[in-house]
Amino acid sequence: xxxxxxxxxxxxxxxxxxxxxxxxxxxxxxxxxxxxxxxxxxxxxxxxxxxxxxxxxxxxxxxxxxxxxxxxxxxxxxxxxxxxxxxxxxxxxxxxxxxxxxxxxxxxxxxxxxxxxxxxxxxxxxxxxxxxxxxxxxxxxxxxxxxxxxxxxxxxxxxxxxxxxxxxxxxxxxxxxxxxxxxxxxxxxxxxxxxxxxxxxxxxxxxxxxxxxxxxxxxxxxxxxxxxxxxxxxxxxxxxxxxxxxxxxxxxxxxxxxxxxxxxxxxxxxxxxxxxxxxxxxxxxxxxxxxxxxxxxxxxxxxxxxxxxxxxxxxxxxxxxxxxxxxxxxxxxxxxxxxxxxxxxxxxxxxxxxxxxxxxxxxxxxxxxxxxxxxxxxxxxxxxxxxxxxxxxxxxxxxxxxxxxxxxxxxxxxxxxxxxxxxxxxxxxxxxxxxxxxxxxxxxxxxxxxxxxxxxxxxxxxxxxxxx
Amino acid sequence: xxxxxxxxxxxxxxxxxxxxxxxxxxxxxxxxxxxxxxxxxxxxxxxxxxxxxxxxxxxxxxxxxxxxxxxxxxxxxxxxxxxxxxxxxxxxxxxxxxxxxxxxxxxxxxxxxxxxxxxxxxxxxxxxxxxxxxxxxxxxxxxxxxxxxxxxxxxxxxxxxxxxxxxxxxxxxxxxxxxxxxxxxxxxxxxxxxxxxxxxxxxxxxxxxxxxxxxxxxxxxxxxxxxxxxxxxxxxxxxxxxxxxxxxxxxxxxxxxxxxxxxxxxxxxxxxxxx
Numbered sequence: 114x115x116x117x118x119x120x121x122x123x124x125x126x127x128x129x130x131x132x133x134x135x136x137x138x139x140x141x142x143x144x145x146x147x148x149x150x151x152x153x154x155x156x157x158x159x160x161x162x163x164x165x166x167x168x169x170x171x172x173x174x175x176x177x178x179x180x181x182x183x184x185x186x187x188x189x190x191x192x193x194x195x196x197x198x199x200x201x202x203x204x205x206x207x208x209x210x211x212x213x214x215x216x217x218x219x220x221x222x223x224x225x226x227x228x229x230x231x232x233x234x235x236x237x238x239x240x241x242x243x244x245x246x247x248x249x250x251x252x253x254x255x256x257x258x259x260x261x262x263x264x265x266x267x268x269x270x271x272x273x274x275x276x277x278x279x280x281x282x283x284x285x286x287x288x289x290x291x292x293x294x295x296x297x298x299x300x301x302x303x304x305x306x307x308x309x310x311x312x313x314x315x316x317x318x319x320x321x322x323x324x325x326x327x328x329x330x331x332x333x334x335x336x337x338x339x340x341x342x343x344x345x346x347x348x349x350x351x352x353x354x355x356x357x358x359x360x361x362x363x364x365x366x367x368x369x370x371x372x373x374x375x376x377x378x379x380x381x382x383x384x385x386x387x388x389x390x391x392x393x394x395x396x397x398x399x400x401x402x403x404x405x406x407x408x409x410x411x412x413x414x415x416x417x418x419x420x421x422x423x424x425x426x427x428x429x430x431x432x433x434x435x436x437x438x439x440x441x442x443x444x445x446x447x448x449x450x451x452x453x454x455x456x457x458x459x460x461x462x463x464x465x466x467x468x469x470x471x472x473x474x475x476x477x478x479x480x481x482x483x484x485x486x487x488x489x490x491x492x493x494x495x496x497x498x499x500x501x502x503x504x505x506x507x508x509x510x511x512x513x514x515x516x517x518x519x520x521x522x523x524x525x526x527x528x529x530x531x532x533x534x535x536x537x538x539x540x541x542x543x544x545x546x547x548x549x550x551x552x553x554x555x556x557x558x559x560x561x562x563x564x565x566x567x568x569x570x571x572x573x574x575x576x577x578x579x580x581x
Numbered sequence: 582x583x584x585x586x587x588x589x590x591x592x593x594x595x596x597x598x599x600x601x602x603x604x605x606x607x608x609x610x611x612x613x614x615x616x617x618x619x620x621x622x623x624x625x626x627x628x629x630x631x632x633x634x635x636x637x638x639x640x641x642x643x644x645x646x647x648x649x650x651x652x653x654x655x656x657x658x659x660x661x662x663x664x665x666x667x668x669x670x671x672x673x674x675x676x677x678x679x680x681x682x683x684x685x686x687x688x689x690x691x692x693x694x695x696x697x698x699x700x701x702x703x704x705x706x707x708x709x710x711x712x713x714x715x716x717x718x719x720x721x722x723x724x725x726x727x728x729x730x731x732x733x734x735x736x737x738x739x740x741x742x743x744x745x746x747x748x749x750x751x752x753x754x755x756x757x758x759x760x761x762x763x764x765x766x767x768x769x770x771x772x773x774x775x776x777x778x779x780x781x782x783x784x785x786x787x788x789x790x791x792x793x794x795x796x797x798x799x800x801x802x803x804x805x806x807x808x809x810x811x812x813x814x815x816x817x818x819x820x821x822x823x824x825x826x827x828x829x830x831x832x833x834x835x836x837x838x839x840x841x842x843x844x845x846x847x848x849x850x851x852x853x854x855x856x
Binding site: 328376381382386515 | 618623664666668800801802805806811816833837840842848
């Protein structure tokens with residue numbers, strides 16, 4: 114009788130989470146991460162495909178089967194080293210990447226059961242390393258070249274880390290008072306603890322990168338001035354300008370952009386007011402407008418700040434939501450009301466200039482639009498009024514315009530994004546760009562991929578270029 | 582870290598601070614502002630720049646204690662440091678040869694107004710200055726303004742010094758041909774002066790500092806309606822056409838966090854007592 118084949122476990126190991134009833138009253142992390150045994154058990158499910166489709170799904174091409182194999186062997190230190198060959202922010206990516214659309218979407222195991230939880234495993238090894246203290250890889254010999262990086266978000270941090278590893282002197286100029294960009298001002302503590310962002314930024318500094326805060330390029334120095342001191346410049350200023358709908362009543366008190374709301378909560382720690390000096394107001398009935406991750410984040414923050422009822426109004430339906438699946442599930446578990454095919458038409462104020470109600474119209478879906486999603490069309494006469502006292506507009510962000518306005522000769526698209534070639538090179542010699550400032554609002558990992566690609570191109574450029 | 586090189590009390594709860602900020606000073610033009618953060622728990626406080634000294638590498642602001650954070654800043658001494666200073670932010674004021682420029686400064690804003698009045702004077706404008714305050718003891722920068730103005734008027738709300746209120750401006754505007762007016766001060770002052778210059782079609786520029794968080798166009802807390810359009814004071818301003826600004830909306834929005842500000846203040850006072 115032949116030995117039975119080891120049975121493949123079809124179900125993924127579940128990652129422990131804080132219970133909804135507990136987590137809605139705190140800002141601590143919702144997902145708690147795998148314990149060692151859970152990580153090893155999940156890693157054992159991996160088929161170690163010879164042609165790893167998962168790697169193709171990763172914008173920074175992490176050696177996924179290799180690091181999972183090392184987890185299986187309990188060589189966690191080597192596993193994280195493997196991840197960091199390609200990804201300098203693994204604790205962040207393990208938490209916020211849309212893995213279900215990327216690496217995990219292509220996992221062979223996904224055809225017979227749950228795909229391997231690659232994100233959770235990446236998070237596990239990154240957290241394991243942080244617990245042990247970072248090991249800084251040996252530095253390449255200094256090339257004597259200097260590169261200025263504008264913006265300490267995912268694109269800038271990645272570009273700087275890669276350039277430093279190659280021996281270049283990278284200096285990041287960040288306009289805010291903390292590094293991380295959207296990781297620090299946008300994504301809430303309960304999804305991405307700020308101490309993790311701080312630790313990952315510190316690791317990047319240990320690689321030899323200098324981060325200069327409170328330095329707004331375009332105001333303090335222009336790109337041209339930077340080129341006098343640096344051999345190359347990378348622009349990763351992101352898409353940080355909030356959209357409004359331009360409907361009546363939008364400037365009433367109690368109406369925030371998601372950016373304002375989240376900056377107050379995340380960067381300024383308004384949830385700890387008054388210990389933290391920045392205030393925030395959240396009423397009893399909150400409406401969040403929009404259907405993306407930012408809308409989910411805003412709604413869940415509002416709930417934690419004491420709102421009795423939080424509803425998300427989205428003009429399309431559930432299928433079109435550009436949201437990480439896990440976050441919609443978390444939001445619904447917490448009691449957030451999702452109202453689809455609904456769009457506000459005006460806000461109604463009281464005599465003191467505060468919002469007290471909103472008028473919405475019902476929508477139906479028509480033919481697909483430029484985004485490939487079915488276009489929402491208002492249903493005439495379906496307007497209705499809902500009492501609310503707080504509104505958060507989470508309907509997208511546009512590129513930060515200051516560099517484009519202050520840099521002569523920098524080619525820009527009609528959407529305000531910076532025009533680059535396939536390597537991230539702009540119309541000015543020695544100036545590269547990547548991330549949301551080039552693509553418009555996208556994901557953390559795609560910005561990191563762009564930072565990586567630009568770093569390679571800058572390296573090529575600097576190696577060819579004669580020393581000044 | 583930015584060291585307080587000079588601290589001078591100008592009026593009750595009103596202090597002048599000169600901070601070392603070499604890079605910022607080198608780029609500052611009249612009309613721009615900075616954002617300060619006192620410490621790790623601190624708010625981002627926007628303050629209009631009242632002067633910049635490139636050689637010393639310093640910038641000057643004047644701050645009136647109105648809430649928790651400004652009161653905390655007021656307690657700082659010369660030689661001490663604040664954590665963060667970001668700037669220069671906002672568009673610089675349009676300093677050109679207009680002819681006769683009326684510069685009206687109310688309360689602490691008389692200090693940044695002086696920065697502009699000086700610049701207008703230097704390039705050959707005739708400058709008519711007005712400094713105003715609630716009451717005599719709150720008047721600041723009168724002497725400094727006198728040096729750069731061809732003509733200076735003083736006004737107080739209660740009439741303890743100079744004219745009582747701003748009604749005298751009606752006569753003044755009748756008598757003198759004014760080509761441009763600059764108004765910096767409380768919203769109500771900017772509104773009143775804008776209403777006085779409107780029938781005379783005198784271009785009137787007001788400098789708005791609504792509630793702000795990042796100060797670089799990201800949050801939209803500082804949105805104001807100007808000519809029916811929403812603008813962000815931090816990047817589209819702070820200077821706007823006073824005849825187009827919706828001052829009532831601005832006043833309502835400035836009160837958005839009044840309840841929280843009171844709470845923060847109580848929290849701070851309690852903290853002091855328990856120490």
